[in-house]
Amino acid sequence: MAAPYRVVHYLNPFFFGLGGEEKASIEPTAKAGPFGPGRPLQEALGGEAEIVKTVTCGDNFFAERAEEASDRLLDLIEESRPHLLLAGPAFDAGRYGLACGHLCRKAGATLNIPAITALAPGNPGIEHSKDVYILSTSNSVRGMNPALQDMARLGLKLMRGEPLHSAREEGYLPRGFRKNFRVEKRGADRALDMLLAKVRGRAFETELILPKFDGVPPAPPVKDLESAKIALVTTEGLVPKGNPDRMDSTRADRYAKYRIEDLDALDASAFEFHHGGFSTADVNNDPHRAVPLDVLREMEREGRIGKLFGDIYSFAGCSTYYETAAGMGREIARELKGRGVNAVLILSS
Amino acid sequence: MDREGVPAALITTLISVAKNVGANRIVPGTGVPHVTGNPDLGPEGERALRAALVERALTALTTPLEEQRVF
Numbered sequence: 486m487a488a489p490y491r492v493v494h495y496l497n498p499f500f501f502g503l504g505g506e507e508k509a510s511i512e513p514t515a516k517a518g519p520f521g522p523g524r525p526l527q528e529a530l531g532g533e534a535e536i537v538k539t540v541t542c543g544d545n546f547f548a549e550r551a552e553e554a555s556d557r558l559l560d561l562i563e564e565s566r567p568h569l570l571l572a573g574p575a576f577d578a579g580r581y582g583l584a585c586g587h588l589c590r591k592a593g594a595t596l597n598i599p600a601i602t603a604l605a606p607g608n609p610g611i612e613h614s615k616d617v618y619i620l621s622t623s624n625s626v627r628g629m630n631p632a633l634q635d636m637a638r639l640g641l642k643l644m645r646g647e648p649l650h651s652a653r654e655e656g657y658l659p660r661g662f663r664k665n666f667r668v669e670k671r672g673a674d675r676a677l678d679m680l681l682a683k684v685r686g687r688a689f690e691t692e693l694i695l696p697k698f699d700g701v702p703p704a705p706p707v708k709d710l711e712s713a714k715i716a717l718v719t720t721e722g723l724v725p726k727g728n729p730d731r732m733d734s735t736r737a738d739r740y741a742k743y744r745i746e747d748l749d750a751l752d753a754s755a756f757e758f759h760h761g762g763f764s765t766a767d768v769n770n771d772p773h774r775a776v777p778l779d780v781l782r783e784m785e786r787e788g789r790i791g792k793l794f795g796d797i798y799s800f801a802g803c804s805t806y807y808e809t810a811a812g813m814g815r816e817i818a819r820e821l822k823g824r825g826v827n828a829v830l831i832l833s834s
Numbered sequence: 835m836d837r838e839g840v841p842a843a844l845i846t847t848l849i850s851v852a853k854n855v856g857a858n859r860i861v862p863g864t865g866v867p868h869v870t871g872n873p874d875l876g877p878e879g880e881r882a883l884r885a886a887l888v889e890r891a892l893t894a895l896t897t898p899l900e901e902q903r904v905f
Binding site for chain 2: 821834
């Protein structure tokens with residue numbers, strides 16, 4: 486019987502079992518065999534493939550030093566000469582998803598092995614979908630089992646060299662490749678079917694997905710800083726101590742406005758940060774590590790800038806649904822424009 | 835903000851996300867848990883670091899652009 490295929494699995498420290506946010510800065514590390522979700526993943530792979538190594542890296546380390554992190558991880562991965570890299574599943578965890586996507590893309594490019602990760606639809610890591618097989622998962626870890634099954638199934642297909650069906654059938658995000666295949670109906674007939682469906686208000690599926698460009702041309706620059714009114718917006722979940730408005734720390738669907746008109750500084754006794762996506766210890770100790778009000782007030786006094794807008798807009802930008810964020814952004818932008826604000830400073834982690 | 839004609843500078847550590855969502859004026863911060871600070875520096879060092887970052891954001895706000903830029 487042939488030796489099993491070799492697989493390496495990437496997990497973040499939380500899923501590896503090393504700890505939570507306090508481990509967000511740990512360096513790339515490896516251990517032999519499967520860990521955490523790697524164990525049921527190994528079961529799903531069966532005897533045909535073996536998870537020979539699990540690698541990990543802190544989500545912040547990767548976010549802040551992606552090239553270094555992936556180089557070091559790839560060294561660890563390469564030692565095992567794997568046939569496949571599996572990363573995650575990361576669900577809607579943004580930094581983790583980005584790390585998975587980036588690492589898989591580098592693995593494909595430098596080690597020439599197939600790489601699969603599994604992310605929820607809104608995960609920023611899906612930007613790598615052109616170069617990586619990204620399976621779609623639920624938003625929360627409740628979808629862990631199906632995600633692992635999907636990863637194993639697709640992984641085995643790739644390692645065996647089996648032909649794949651379309652992205653949609655296999656469950657991964659389209660990578661922008663077009664494969665020609667024959668169908669029974671002529672193109673003209675299919676187009677007519679689609680048109681009739683559209684006119685009748687019935688569902689239809691486009692055969693060609695046109696890319697969506699969402700870029701916005703940059704607004705003209707501020708002409709005169711010394712007379713400019715500048716507003717502050719933060720997605721780091723700034724709240725008055727005790728979070729009186731009960732702002733959500735993840736999946737926010739509303740924002741708050743807090744008066745900073747009479748404040749020279751953000752006191753740690755009066756403010757805190759409520760955000761599910763990073764450890765707020767440092768910013769709770771000194772809120773200026775997230776919102777530089779101290780420096781801005783000094784600049785205001787010195788006449789470097791005109792005036793700070795009296796309110797700061799705040800919510801926790803953690804796993805926010807894209808549409809929700811866009812809606813909040815439009816509302817805030819209109820309000821600020823209406824109040825004569827000349828420029829905005831957005832503070833995000 | 836750009837759609838309304840109001841220039842916005844985004845200070846963040848996650849540059850790829852900023853680029854992806856179409857932010858035009860991007861200023862790299864100093865770390866996810868402390869984007870405008872650094873606990874290892876001590877209060878004076880942090881203050882100086884913060885002032886430099888805000889200066890960069892002001893530069894971004896006063897620079898004419900045709901496309902996305904990381905400052």
